[in-house]
Amino acid sequence: MSLLVLGINHKTASVALRERVAFGPDIAPKALQELIGTQGVEEAVIVSTCNRTELYCCLDPQGQSDAVRHWLQHFHHLDEDELTSCLYQHQGEEAVRHLMRVACGLDSLVLGEPQILGQIKQAYSQSHQAGGLKGILERLFQKSFSVAKRVRTETEIGASAVSVAFAAVSLAKRIFSDLGRTRVLLVGAGETVELVARHLKEQSVTRMTVANRTLERAQNLAREFEAEVITLEQIPEHLPQADIVISSTASPLPIIGKGMVERALKVRRHQPILLVDIAVPRDIEPEVDELNDAYLYTVDDLQGIIEQNLEARRRAAGQAERIILEERDQFMGWFRSLKSVDLIRDYRHGAERMREQELGRALQALDQGEDPAKIMTELARRLTNKLIHTPTQALAQAGKDGDQELLAVLAHSLGLGQR
Structure with a gap:
């Protein structure tokens, strides 16, 4: 038996090619059945995300990586040269190390991101349901899940914010000890604000208001997070109730001005407001930062936080790599022992056959009175x-x-x- 990984990712292939090589939920079960039925393939798992498509295979002694590559090429009707130029391949212990690195987020676009682990678990589950796991890959994937958990526990790989949305919420968490007691005004209803809302909900924030130019888009977002919806024109009357304002729109001109914030602070009796402007161009006038009790942070401020945190993650990644090498060697020890198990079994069976032959001969001689x-x-x-x-x-x-x-x-x- 041998282990093989074939794949493309955000470092080797364009978005256009990654889209063509992806296995959506509608075709993944059929693809798994075909891959498992390919000559030489004993077990298989297909991992397919927006940033990578990878085939994990356990091959029998006659199995060849070329057969797997040809299957991938024909399944997606790809040109051989186009695919081969972007394809990477790992075998044996390098295949084991690669899966562990992917599960830990060390091979991700955002270093240490945790979402990939859930996606790998889903791929594992799909293969399990399709009958694609018979022992070796099952053990390898389970081992990778435990390695990812160990890395999260023993290192700081996931402790620091490295996205603008997460950094904005982390900043708010530094200033307000209990975010669950704050009122938050979100300006905009795009993807970044949606991510902010998701992180806020994870921090037990229940009082959110979404302000947007069009109410329909804001209502779709508000339903998921049980938030109130207002128009941009209503911001002045709702701003005094907001402890935190996080804004990200595509407006070419500022939406929140110095005078608007000044009036809100008077109504709040100078209780402070945290304003985080993650829009480019800016949504909040920079002069707001001149006001007492108004604390304004821009995307540039957050970028500094993110860079510091990325450096912390890079240091943690070094620790994670050492853990992975240790766990890889443990798995490879078990994998290599499988060959000795077969030899030991054959050796014992041979010895038992000799014993039975000679014992039968002896018993027959005893029956004859010798x-x-x-x-x-x-x-x-x-x-x-x-x-x-x-x-x-x-x-x-x-x-x-x-x-x-x-x-x-x-x-x-x-x-x-x-x-």
Whole structure:
């Protein structure tokens, strides 16, 4: 048996090619059945995300990586040169290390991101349902899940914010000890604001208001997070109730001005407001930062936080790599032991056949009334000769060839020279 990984990712292929090589939920079950049915493929898992498509295979002794590559090419009707130029391949212990690195987020576009682990678990589950796991890949994927958990526990790989949305919420968390007690005004309803809302919900924020130019888009977002919806024109009357304002729109001009914030602070009796402007161009006038009790942060401020946190993640990644090498070696030890298990089984079966043959011969002689002592002596002699025949031949041949290394291995295996 051998382990193989074939794949493309955000580092080797364009978005256009990654889209063509992707396995959506509608075709993944059929693709798995076909891949498992490919000659030489014993087990298979297909991992397909927006940033990568990877085939994890356990091949029988006749299995070839070319067969897997040809299957991928034909399944998606791809040009061979186009695919091959973007394809990477890992085998054996490098395949094991690669899966562990992917599961830990070390091979991701955003270093240390946790979403990939859930996507790998989903791919594992799909393969399990399709009958694509028979033991080796099942153990490898389970091992990778435990490695990812260990890396998250023993390192700081996921502790620091490295996205603008996460950094904005992390900043708010630094300033307000209990975000669950704050009121948040989100300006805009795009993807970034949606991510902000998701992170806020994870921090137990329940009082959110979404302000947007069109109410329909804001209502779709508000339903998911049980938020209130207002128009941009209503911001001045709702701003005094907001402890935190996070804004990200595509407006060419500022939406929140210095005068608007100043009036809100008077109504709040100068209770502070945190304003985070992650829009380019800016949504909030920079002069707001001149006001007492108004704390304004821009995307540039967040970028500094993100860069510091990325450096912390890079240091944690070094620790994670050491953990992965340790866990890889453990898995490979188990994987290599499978070959010895087969040899031991065959050796025992051969010895048991000799025993049964000689025991049958001895019992037959006893039934015929022959001398028991003579029968037992002959049984012991014949059984001993049969058991030592093959090792004796191997020792004699190694001596004839002058192979001292093989002689030493045989001597150790047979327990010679140990008394």
